[in-house]
Amino acid sequence: MNKFLIDRLPDHQEETLLSEIRRVADLIDSEFITISEFDQHARISASGLGQRFGSWSKALQKAGLSHRFCRPTKYFSDEELIEKLQQIATQTCKPYVTKTEFSEHTGIDTTSFLRRFGSWRAALEKAGLQQTPGGKRYTYEECMENLLKVWTHLGRPPEYLEMKALPSTVGPKAYITRWKSWNKALHAFVDKVNSDEPDDPLVSESVKPDTIQAISQKTKSRNSDVDKREIKLGLRYRVLKRDNFKCVLCGRSPAMTPGLELHVDHIRPFSKGGKTVEENLRSTCFACNIGKGASI
């Protein structure tokens, strides 16, 4: 439904999005604008706006409406807050609720949860929910995959605070725990990209299309990465960057189109002998990718 509504906006320029927020804000009687109220009236989803501007609260802030974001916890009883936690868990189909999700769904400030329940953990426990994976130690691969996702979403290296908002699912603290600083985490990502260089030195040279065949033949006898369906993170990054973090078929980018996800796929399908080399890979969005049908 949201997808249909999105199409009714004349464009996705920042000013258009901001005036849409203001238009909807005028329609809503209540002092605070929750995501669900917003979505009932708007031609673009609040979560899409959250992605575009970093978070729902930032979107409101940018529209000059930050005073309509958070209702202080004091307006609600303990029971109401616990009930809201459970509702969100049901809506999001997750066994836990993060503070960000809570305030974005309810428009309720979470800072005084600490005073009320002792901690966010305690509130979740009281609601019969699991703990957020925030305290979890993410694996190296999870950290790198998440960073690639956010980098692709923005089309540039993310800032520390941007790791707190969707599409990031691993918070910035996890990076600090592992790498000590955000800058070092970014360096680790670049090292990872470089270490995923193709293992055949011939392939890493700038290859002309007519030489791919030869290289493919050459590497066939070895069980090298070009013969594996899996596309290593470094190679995916290089393809996305080469394609300017845009879908090569429709030209849309996650940076300009809220909710859009880019994937790297094989041009000549792997199942039909396509190699996992940069020249046979491209960035596509989900819609264009499935439009490809059986050729995946």
Ligand SMILES: [Zn+2]
């Ligand atoms: Zn596309």
